[in-house]
Amino acid sequence: MTHLAAASSLREASYPDIASEHARLASLIEIIETKLREDNANYLIVADHIRELMQLAREHFEHEEVIMEREQYSQKDYHIQNHQHLLRSLADYVALCEKGVLNIEADAGKNIRGWFSFHTRTVDEEFREWLANKGPHGH
Ligand SMILES: [Fe+2]
Ligand SMILES: [Fe+2]
Numbered sequence: 001m002t003h004l005a006a007a008s009s010l011r012e013a014s015y016p017d018i019a020s021e022h023a024r025l026a027s028l029i030e031i032i033e034t035k036l037r038e039d040n041a042n043y044l045i046v047a048d049h050i051r052e053l054m055q056l057a058r059e060h061f062e063h064e065e066v067i068m069e070r071e072q073y074s075q076k077d078y079h080i081q082n083h084q085h086l087l088r089s090l091a092d093y094v095a096l097c098e099k100g101v102l103n104i105e106a107d108a109g110k111n112i113r114g115w116f117s118f119h120t121r122t123v124d125e126e127f128r129e130w131l132a133n134k135g136p137h138g139h
Contacts, residue, residue: 018067018128021060022120028053029112047097053112054090061087064127073130079123086115 032049035041061083068076093112 018060018064018124021056021063022116022124025053025056025060025116028056029116032112043097043100047094050090050094050097050112054087054094057083057090058087064124067131068127071131071134073127075123075126075130079127082119082123086119089115 028049032046032053035046035049061080065076065080065083067073068079073079090112
């Protein structure tokens with residue numbers, strides 16, 4: 001298990017499906033970072049990996065959003081906007097990779113990791129705490 005994934009699972013031990021999805025996303029981000037660090041990084045391959053990350057992220061976000069809807073989470077709209085923004089950022093990275101824009105190399109790995117860890121540490125964490133405080137009997 002990667003460092004990033006381990007940190008996620010420790011924090012989210014009571015939140016098993018979401019935590020394992022975060023771990024999968026973290027692993028894929030590590031693969032993308034490795035590809036980006038390689039000499040002669042093949043940007044079309046990187047674009048494929050980012051597309052795969054987008055697909056996983058989309059499924060994960062839908063999963064969270066179903067729980068938010070079911071639990072009538074008070075910050076649902078804000079959280080969903082955040083998800084949409086994150087998916088748009090990934091789509092921008094895919095477009096840059098497909099154009100072979102090389103200056104993505106310096107920042108993309110860091111930015112994609114930041115994209116993931118900032119979201120999980122802030123809005124996902126707030127949601128997890130809200131759910132934990134709500135308890136099984138609600139409100
Ligand atoms: Fe999440
Ligand atoms: Fe989220």
